[in-house]
Amino acid sequence: MREPELVADCSRCFGLCCVLLPFSRAGGFGADKDSGDPCHHLDPHDRCGIHDRLREDGWPGCTAFDCFGAGQHVSQVTYAGTSWREHDNLGEMAAVLSVVRQLHEMLAHLTEVQRRAPHAGAAAVREELLALTHTDPVTLLSADLDEVRSRVSPVLRDATRRLHGPGRPMPDDLAGADLRSKDLVRADLRGSLLIAADLRGVDLARADLLGADLRDADVRGARLADSWFLTQAQLNTTRGDLATTLPDHLARPAHWQA
Structure with missing residues (x-):
């Protein structure tokens, strides 16, 4: 398995956050939108038409969002290059994006531990999460994220304590x-x-x-x-x-x- 890409690369994503995620004016977006409805600023090439002026045009929520690289992973790995335009179950794809984003966020923290306070236990948990991100949609949606998080959290706490104390x-x-x-x-x-x-x-x-x-x-x-x-x-x-x-x-x- 390749090392996870934990930074968003929109050039390798099918604009999944602009289609699969719901958003609202109250949340810092310029319009209300349901999950599965493409944002009206998304162009035919799955690029944002106002990306260079999002905040000025009333879309600060877009500039705050970060997928931790889940967008390109779901696009290119989980669905092997199949765009939302060709997929017949956008509800499933949206749920998978949410799961992978959470896994990638945890992987980002475990990668920080690996860099600053390496530990065999932390490395083992990280490898488990990495393997999970490379599974199929059914396996991803069957994962108990609360259980995964309950194992990751003490690993992160232990890293800071080992270096700095409580x-x-x-x-x-x-x-x-x-x-x-x-x-x-x-x-x-x-x-x-x-x-x-x-x-x-x-x-x-x-x-x-x-x-x-x-x-x-x-x-x-x-x-x-x-x-x-x-x-x-x-x-x-x-x-x-x-x-x-x-x-x-x-x-x-x-x-x-x-």
């Missing part, structure tokens, strides 16, 4: 909080609500950000380069600038420039 406990709800004067080095922010939190200039070295809700968080000048389990999807929902430091595997969101 994380420093933090409140779960920090939405809107001014955290500029807080010491967040090695903070345990797993699953924390950080919506619209002020993190300007804050050092988040070795902080655990797994599943943290960072929508509209102000991370201008924040030091995120050494944080744990930060994803592109989380980063895309924040407000940052050129002074914000990032992990090498993540890209600076284009809307930060504005």
Whole structure:
């Protein structure tokens, strides 16, 4: 099995997120759409007609979304190059995309563990997930993702503890909080609500950000380069600038420039 591609490559995908995923105006999209209905901006070549001006045209939800490479994997591996245009069960394809996206997100975290704190147990779990992503649609849809997640989560926790010791406990709800004067080095922010939190200039070295809700968080000048389990999807929902430091595997969101 090839190493997983955990970064979206739209050139090798059939625009699956634009067809299979439902979205709404309330969620940051310019229209309401059901699963299976192609977005009206999708062109005949499965490319977005307004990709270079999504935020300006009222589609910030598209710029925040990240499939972790699930789109091209489902297009080219799971369905072996069969487009949604030729498939007779878009409901199945949508469910498969959702499953693979979740598996790829977990694989991204396990890959980070492999890079920063290698461990035989973590490597074994990663190989299991990698094998699962290469199975057929029926097997994928039969997978118990809660059970898979229950095995992955302690592996991720163990990695940070082995390197840094226990994380420093933090409140779960920090939405809107001014955290500029807080010491967040090695903070345990797993699953924390950080919506619209002020993190300007804050050092988040070795902080655990797994599943943290960072929508509209102000991370201008924040030091995120050494944080744990930060994803592109989380980063895309924040407000940052050129002074914000990032992990090498993540890209600076284009809307930060504005």
